[in-house]
Structure formats: structure tokens, C-alpha cells
Amino acid sequence: MTGYCPFRKGTLLILSGPVNHLHIxxxxxxxxxxxxxxxxxxxxxxTVRDGRKFDSTCLFHPGEHPFVIQQSYVVYSEAVVKNAEDISQFVNMGEFTPRAPISDHLYERTLAGFHSSPRVTPKIKRFIKNYMQLE
Incomplete structure (x- = not known):
């Protein structure tokens, strides 16, 4: 049986709190x-909510991705490194749901935010610097 393998620019719906959130x-x-x-x-x-503070470093506008129907923001403070095999297993079990990849433009905007958002943790900055091969 062939299984899912996470890939750069892929997206997943993952239950986060009471609702599914799109993860890149x-x-x-x-x-x-x-x-x-x-x-x-x-x-x-x-989703950006009236009266709630949010990190405005990188915004997604309705229609920029098929899942995005309201203005949304990247939650850099919750970025996390996950085991790729675990992600594959969760997808294959139906816990995570793959969605359409993001565009090159959205990927570049999101990536740039890791370098400018004040909410990115040192651990995530170190992972990007040491392990992500940026083109």
C-alpha cells in the first residue's frame, strides 16, 4: 500500500482546538x-477575528488558497517540527486530511515571515537555519 508523504508546500487539515486548521x-x-x-x-x-490580537506578518486573503474563505494569518508562534512518519500515519488513518498545496507565491510569503515575525521561537529559527535547504 502506498501512503502519504509530507512535502514542501503541501497542506493538511489538522484538528487544533475545536476546529480543523490548515497547516502548511x-x-x-x-x-x-x-x-x-x-x-x-x-x-x-x-482566521482573523474582530477584536482579537493576531500576528499580521503574513496574511492570507480569501481565495488565495481553496480552503481560505476569510482573511487569515500565519500563526508563527505555534510552528512546530513533526516526525514525517507520524504525519504519514495520521493521514493514512484519516486523522489528518491533505488539501491542495499552496502556491509558490504564498510559500515564499510564508517563509519570509519566519525571518520577520517576532513570534518565531529560537528552536524553529535554528531548524530553518540548520536543516531546511532553501533555494
Whole structure:
């Protein structure tokens, strides 16, 4: 049986709190020696809500991705490196749902935000610097 493998620019619907949020896969799996597995960096987007503070570093507008129907923002503070094999298993079990990849333009905007958002943790900055091969 062939299974899902996370890939750069791929997206996944993952239950986060009471609702599914769109998560962006920022890199192809890469060996992550700090954890001893092949990892991918995931970051989710969330809907902008009136009266609630949010990180405005990178906004997604309705229609920029098929899942985005309201203005949304990238939640850099919740970016996380996950085991690529675990992601594959969750997709194959139906826990995570693959969606359409993001465009090159959205990927570049999202990636640029990792360098400018004040909410990116040092651990994530280190992963990007040391393990993501940026073209």
C-alpha cells in the first residue's frame, strides 16, 4: 500500500482546538538529529477575528488558497517540527486530511515571515537555519 508523504508546500487539515486548521508543510522531510527522525516544519493559519490580537506578518486573503474563505494569518508562534512518519500515519488513518498545496507565491510569503515575525521561537529559527535547504 502506498501512503502519504509530507512535502514542501503541501497542506493538511489538522484538528487544533475545536476546529480543523490548515497547516502548511514548509519543507520536504529532512533528518533532524536533535530528535532522531526525519522532520518537517508545520505552521498553521487561523482566521482573523474582530477584536482579537493576531500576528499580521503574513496574511492570507480569501481565495488565495481553496480552503481560505476569510482573511487569515500565519500563526508563527505555534510552528512546530513533526516526525514525517507520524504525519504519514495520521493521514493514512484519516486523522489528518491533505488539501491542495499552496502556491509558490504564498510559500515564499510564508517563509519570509519566519525571518520577520517576532513570534518565531529560537528552536524553529535554528531548524530553518540548520536543516531546511532553501533555494
Amino acid at each position: 508543510v514548509m519543507n520536504d522531510p529532512v533528518y533532524y538529529p536533535e530528535r532522531g527522525y526525519h522532520g518537517v516544519l508545520l505552521v498553521n493559519i487561523s
